[in-house]
Amino acid sequence: MNALFNRTRAFLGPEMAGPGFALLAVIVFFSLASPQFLSRATFGSVAFQLPELGLLTLAMLLPVLTGGLNLAITFTANIAGLTAAWVLKSNGGVDAGPFAFFMACLLAIGVGAASGLVMGLVIAYTRAHPILVSLSMMIFLRGLGEFLTRGGDISGFPAFIQPLGHGSILGLPIPLLIFIICVLIWHLLLTRTKLGFNTYMIGSNIEATRYSGINTRRVQVLVYTLSGAMCAIAGIIMMARFNSVRVGHGESYLLITVLACFLGGVNPFGGFGRVIPVFVALVVLQLLSSGLNLIGANQHLATAVWGILLIAVMVLRFSAGRLKFLQRIKG
Amino acid sequence: MAEMTSMESSPKPLLSLRNINMSFGGISALKNVSFDVLPGEVHCLAGENGSGKSTLIKIVTGVYRPEPGTIIDYDGQTYPHMSPMTAQAAGIQVIWQDLALFPEMTVAENIAFQTVLGSRPRFVHYGHMRDIAVKALARLGVSLDVDLPLKEYAIAQRQIVAIARALVGEAKLVFMDEPTASLTQSETDHLLDIVRNLSAAGVAVVFVSHRLAEVLDISNRLTVLRDGALVGVYPAAGMIQSRITELMTGKTFDHKLRARDVSANPVVLEVQNLSRPGLFEDISFTVRRGETLGITGLLGAGRTELALSLFGMLKPRSGTIRLEGKPVRFSSNRDAIAAGVAYLSEDRLSLGLVQPQSIADNLVVASLGRITSGGFLSDDRKRELVAGWITNLGIRIGRQGDAVSTLSGGNQQRIAIAKWLATDPKLLILDAPTVGVDVGARAGIFEIIAKLADSGLAIILISDEVPEVYFHADRVLHMAEGRIVNRFAPRDCTLRDIEAAVYA
Numbered sequence: 001m002n003a004l005f006n007r008t009r010a011f012l013g014p015e016m017a018g019p020g021f022a023l024l025a026v027i028v029f030f031s032l033a034s035p036q037f038l039s040r041a042t043f044g045s046v047a048f049q050l051p052e053l054g055l056l057t058l059a060m061l062l063p064v065l066t067g068g069l070n071l072a073i074t075f076t077a078n079i080a081g082l083t084a085a086w087v088l089k090s091n092g093g094v095d096a097g098p099f100a101f102f103m104a105c106l107l108a109i110g111v112g113a114a115s116g117l118v119m120g121l122v123i124a125y126t127r128a129h130p131i132l133v134s135l136s137m138m139i140f141l142r143g144l145g146e147f148l149t150r151g152g153d154i155s156g157f158p159a160f161i162q163p164l165g166h167g168s169i170l171g172l173p174i175p176l177l178i179f180i181i182c183v184l185i186w187h188l189l190l191t192r193t194k195l196g197f198n199t200y201m202i203g204s205n206i207e208a209t210r211y212s213g214i215n216t217r218r219v220q221v222l223v224y225t226l227s228g229a230m231c232a233i234a235g236i237i238m239m240a241r242f243n244s245v246r247v248g249h250g251e252s253y254l255l256i257t258v259l260a261c262f263l264g265g266v267n268p269f270g271g272f273g274r275v276i277p278v279f280v281a282l283v284v285l286q287l288l289s290s291g292l293n294l295i296g297a298n299q300h301l302a303t304a305v306w307g308i309l310l311i312a313v314m315v316l317r318f319s320a321g322r323l324k325f326l327q328r329i330k331g
Numbered sequence: 332m333a334e335m336t337s338m339e340s341s342p343k344p345l346l347s348l349r350n351i352n353m354s355f356g357g358i359s360a361l362k363n364v365s366f367d368v369l370p371g372e373v374h375c376l377a378g379e380n381g382s383g384k385s386t387l388i389k390i391v392t393g394v395y396r397p398e399p400g401t402i403i404d405y406d407g408q409t410y411p412h413m414s415p416m417t418a419q420a421a422g423i424q425v426i427w428q429d430l431a432l433f434p435e436m437t438v439a440e441n442i443a444f445q446t447v448l449g450s451r452p453r454f455v456h457y458g459h460m461r462d463i464a465v466k467a468l469a470r471l472g473v474s475l476d477v478d479l480p481l482k483e484y485a486i487a488q489r490q491i492v493a494i495a496r497a498l499v500g501e502a503k504l505v506f507m508d509e510p511t512a513s514l515t516q517s518e519t520d521h522l523l524d525i526v527r528n529l530s531a532a533g534v535a536v537v538f539v540s541h542r543l544a545e546v547l548d549i550s551n552r553l554t555v556l557r558d559g560a561l562v563g564v565y566p567a568a569g570m571i572q573s574r575i576t577e578l579m580t581g582k583t584f585d586h587k588l589r590a591r592d593v594s595a596n597p598v599v600l601e602v603q604n605l606s607r608p609g610l611f612e613d614i615s616f617t618v619r620r621g622e623t624l625g626i627t628g629l630l631g632a633g634r635t636e637l638a639l640s641l642f643g644m645l646k647p648r649s650g651t652i653r654l655e656g657k658p659v660r661f662s663s664n665r666d667a668i669a670a671g672v673a674y675l676s677e678d679r680l681s682l683g684l685v686q687p688q689s690i691a692d693n694l695v696v697a698s699l700g701r702i703t704s705g706g707f708l709s710d711d712r713k714r715e716l717v718a719g720w721i722t723n724l725g726i727r728i729g730r731q732g733d734a735v736s737t738l739s740g741g742n743q744q745r746i747a748i749a750k751w752l753a754t755d756p757k758l759l760i761l762d763a764p765t766v767g768v769d770v771g772a773r774a775g776i777f778e779i780i781a782k783l784a785d786s787g788l789a790i791i792l793i794s795d796e797v798p799e800v801y802f803h804a805d806r807v808l809h810m811a812e813g814r815i816v817n818r819f820a821p822r823d824c825t826l827r828d829i830e831a832a833v834y835a
Contacts, residue, residue: 192707194699201696205685211644211676212685212696212750213668271687 018313019264019280026284030291037291044173045293046286048166051175052241053253053260054282055234058186059227060257061278065190066223067203067270068123068130073231073257074250075141076115080232081245082145084108085154093156101161109232115141116228120221145247155244165241175237182233187275195222203270259310260285285309345370345535346391346423346504347404353386353397360386361397362560368504371533373526375546375567378556379579379769380740384539387556388506392425393418406503419445424497425506430489432496434482439464441481442496467495470532471525487518494525498534505529506537511545515630516795516834523549541770542796543572557581572798580771586798589623589781590805590821596620598656599789600758602641605650610636611813614650618758623780623790625800627833628810634793635677637810638760641791642674643667655757668697673751675744677763677793683747684735691717691731694746698753720749724779741772748779759783760791765799777803797833801826809833 030037056073063070070076084104091100115137122133167174190196198219201209210216239245264281266273288309289302297305344367353361361383368374376384389395391403393413403410405421413423432441443460464477473491481489490510497505507526511519526536526549540546546553547567555562555578562578573586596619605614611633618624626634639645641652643661651658654670661667664674676682684693694717695702702712717731726745728738735746744764751759761780765773780803784790792804800807801821809817809832817832 188707194703194708197692197696197699197708201685201688201692204687205681208676208682208685209696211664211674211682213665213754214696215663215665 016265016274016277016280018317019277019284022263022284022309022313023280023287026287026291030287030294034291034294037294042287042290042294045290046283047173047176048241049290050282050286051173051179051237052234052250053256053286054179054279055182055230055237056250056253057257057260057278057282058182058275059230059234061186061261061266061273061275062199062223062227062230063130063134064258064261064266064268065199065203065270065273066220067206068220068223069134069258070116070119070224070227071131071134071254072115072119072138072141073227073234074254075138075145075247076112076228076231077235077238078145078245078247078249079115079141079235080108080112081235081239081249082148082154082247083111084236084239085157085245088157089154092158094158096158098160101158105236108236109229112232112235113225113229115231116224116226117221119228120224123224124217124220142247149245149247151247153244153246157239157243161240162243163240165237165239165243175241178233178237182230183275183279186230189226190275195219199223200271203267203272205271256285256306259306263310263313342369344368344404345406347402348387348391349402349404351387351390351397351401353383353390353395360559361390364556364559364561366554366561367564368535368537369551370503371530371535372551373530373536373538373549375538375540375550375553376556377539377543377546377553377575377579379771381558382556382579383559384556385508386559388425388508388537388539391418392423392506419500422501422503423506424500424502424504426490426493426497426508426510428509428512430493432481432489432493435480437478437480438475438484438492439477441492442467442477442499445496446499463499464495467498470498471495472528473525487514487522490514490522491525494529498529502534504535504537506539508539509541510538511540511542517629519545543575546575547572555579576770580769582771582774586802588801588821589777589803592822593619593622593805596622599654600641600791601651601653601656603651603653605637605640605647605652607636607640607645607647609813610645611640611810614815616808616815618789618791620789621784621787622806623784623792623804625804625807626791626793626810627795627797627800627807627829629833630795632810633813634810635762636813638674638762638791638793641667641758641760642672644674668754668756671755671757672760673697673754673756673758674760675747675751675762675764677766679740679743679747679767684743684750686736687734689732690728690735690738690746693735694720694750694753697750698755701753716753720753724749724752725775739769739772740767741769741775744768744772744776745779748776752783756788758789758791760793762793763795764792765794765796797830798826801829 036042056077059073060070084107087104087107088096088100091097119133119137122128123130163174165175169177190199198209198214201214202216202219206216238249242249260281261273261278262268263284264273264278266278285306288305292302292305293299346368348364348366351361351364364383364387366387376387378384386395390397391413393415396412401412403413410417439461442464446463461477468475468477471491471494475484475488475492481492510522514522523545526538529536538546538549547570550567552564552566553570554564555575557579598617598619600618603615606612614637616624628634636645640647643664643666653659659670661670680686685696691713695713699708702709702716704712714731721728724745726742726749728742735743738746764776768776780790780792792800794800804821807819807821807829808815809819809829819829
């Protein structure tokens with residue numbers, strides 16, 4: 001029993017305390033404030049909104065853990081979506097078959113990964129700051145996308161891709177399932193693979209890691225490539241949900257992904273942070289906005305509350321740190 | 332325990348502390364310590380890390396308030412405790428190890444900013460600050476361009492700027508915390524000259540240093556602390572290094588030569604005419620199984636660069652490296668590690684270990700293949716591997732998951748050694764393995780090194796402390812300006828012979 005407890009604790013990690021507490025607080029507050037909160041409808045709205053932001057947050061997480069940042073995530077997702085749309089369009093549009101869709105996804109992920117690969121190579125070899133590199137990539141992708149679409153929407157996809165955005169299996173929304181699978185893959189990657197191990201090491205001290213015989217450039221390139229590939233998955237889900245692709249879709253998520261990482265206990269300077277607490281943090285953010293919606297608050301107010309929440313988390317974290325420090329001094 | 336030397340004819344002390352007690356969270360940092368400084372003397376404060384030296388300095392300068400019962404007599408006045416303001420006003424200055432300077436500001440601003448703080452008029456006259464700075468530097472017999480930003484100057488000059496700043500405050504008593512830790516020998520000599528000048532001008536200097544040779548060279552007297560208690564006060568004349576070490580640690584170390592004859596063992600590393608112009612030139616030597624080859628020389632002699640080229644991180648321009656007879660050419664340190672070469676960096680804090688990460692992760696980072704099964708890392712294997720090395724090297728840790736930065740210097744170094752032993756090397760290069768390690772813990776590190784050599788590992792021991800290579804290596808190379816200028820066998824020469832060559 002004790003071993004099981006320890007295993008669970010090791011699985012969740014110490015970063016879990018903050019998001020776990022926030023989750024509890026949000027659930028308790030809104031169930032008291034609104035009787036409809038603990039209902040299928042709330043679950044449904046959270047389950048369908050969570051994946052887009054969630055997949056983009058996973059794409060942001062890896063670079064943040066290395067001490068970097070990927071500001072190009074939303075436009076990488078758009079460009080990957082455009083790629084998929086282009087493959088579908090050139091294979092019959094509404095009449096495109098499942099094989100065309102499969103190829104479309106593959107190519108989209110390839111394009112997303114390529115965008116990450118280029119950023120990774122530039123960051124690893126020129127040692128330019130990831131913010132500048134990914135910002136340049138973001139501007140490039142936005143410009144390219146707007147040029148290709150002339151600022152409009154691309155739509156007209158076969159009907160069978162819609163379940164990817166709206167359907168359910170055994171009562172679980174398909175996008176949520178895809179997101180959960182991606183969360184588990186990221187969790188496995190970070191806790192069980194050399195790449196994950198080295199991601200944390202690099203995030204704390206890249207030179208010391210290099211002196212230990214780790215190919216740090218390879219790690220950086222892989223991290224940004226995987227980040228790009230994850231953006232592509234987000235792009236495909238967005239395409240299925242909106243039944244269209246438009247450059248600029250999801251743009252407002254960009255900074256929220258950074259904050260979700262932070263709320264999930266990720267060190268903004270890299271080296272520390274785990275996937276599962278970030279997942280919980282995302283659920284908290286989504287529950288918060290659904291709950292506020294339910295009690296009749298304005299949508300913009302919900303965004304404001306997110307900001308307040310994150311500031312509160314920072315203050316709480318500082319106080320907790322002080323408390324620990326004082327306890328240690330008292331011995 | 333306290334053995335005081337008698338001082339019948341000594342003048343009245345400038346500073347006299349009696350009955351200092353200080354504790355943090357129930358842990359006693361200073362126990363009933365007394366401390367005297369005479370006017371104009373150079374007084375060394377000696378002790379291992381954690382012996383209470385910094386706490387003592389912080390009490391004198393008013394950073395800490397000691398427990399009641401303390402008497403501080405300074406320059407004819409008695410204080411129950413100091414405050415930073417009263418200490419400064421009374422002419423007590425400290426030069427901390429990190430110097431606490433402003434790299435972006437000019438030399439003049441760094442030296443004179445204290446004089447313009449809070450004084451009226453509120454406008455800052457740069458010309459006035461300049462004059463103050465030039466005058467302070469002149470007192471030290473140094474000329475620097477006071478209009479340049481401080482960051483343009485190397486650490487040795489910054490040190491001088493910090494001293495000049497202390498002098499601006501009309502200092503009578505200056506504390507220097509490890510002022511020579513990052514200086515080369517000639518810079519150190521220059522600094523010691525400055526200290527002598529200060530002393531001659533009537534300024535008392537309290538000097539904290541781990542380098543005992545320097546301590547004996549510069550001080551009139553020394554006060555030794557151990558575990559927060561006073562061991563004694565001694566005149567520097569007649570004192571020898573090994574005696575200070577004994578006083579500081581409470582242990583006796585037998586300084587026996589380790590050197591053995593291993594010329595019958597097979598050669599592990601053979602370096603021929605290795606050159607990289609500007610860094611090192613025409614280097615040839617061999618290291619055998621079970622042999623410890625010492626490399627010494629001043630900072631900047633090319634020792635670390637040579638080591639990095641053996642480790643594949645710096646490409647030599649010409650010459651050959653043979654490992655067990657086979658010529659090797661490394662394109663990165665990964666090749667070197669795979670071939671059985673390990674390199675312990677001289678800079679443990681920023682290159683040797685990933686300080687914020689865990690003990691366990693630091694130990695396995697260079698040998699992840701060993702804890703991989705079926706393509707995934709295994710926590711159980713990691714724990715086992717780490718526990719094995721922790722026991723093997725007698726490392727004292729809390730939990731494996733604690734950050735490596737929570738360990739003492741000696742235990743950190745053992746983790747770093749364990750990290751490399753886990754890669755199963757044939758050749759272990761140890762670059763300054765005792766930097767930042769307490770005198771007491773150094774003996775432990777050398778015990779490990781001796782054991783490793785006995786088990787057949789070929790070891791290159793790089794150190795700028797000549798006694799370390801003299802006592803612990805089988806042969807010693809002396810490098811200067813990128814070349815091997817002397818080869819010594821400790822069994823056929825004296826420590827003085829090597830020291831004379833290195834410091835000539």
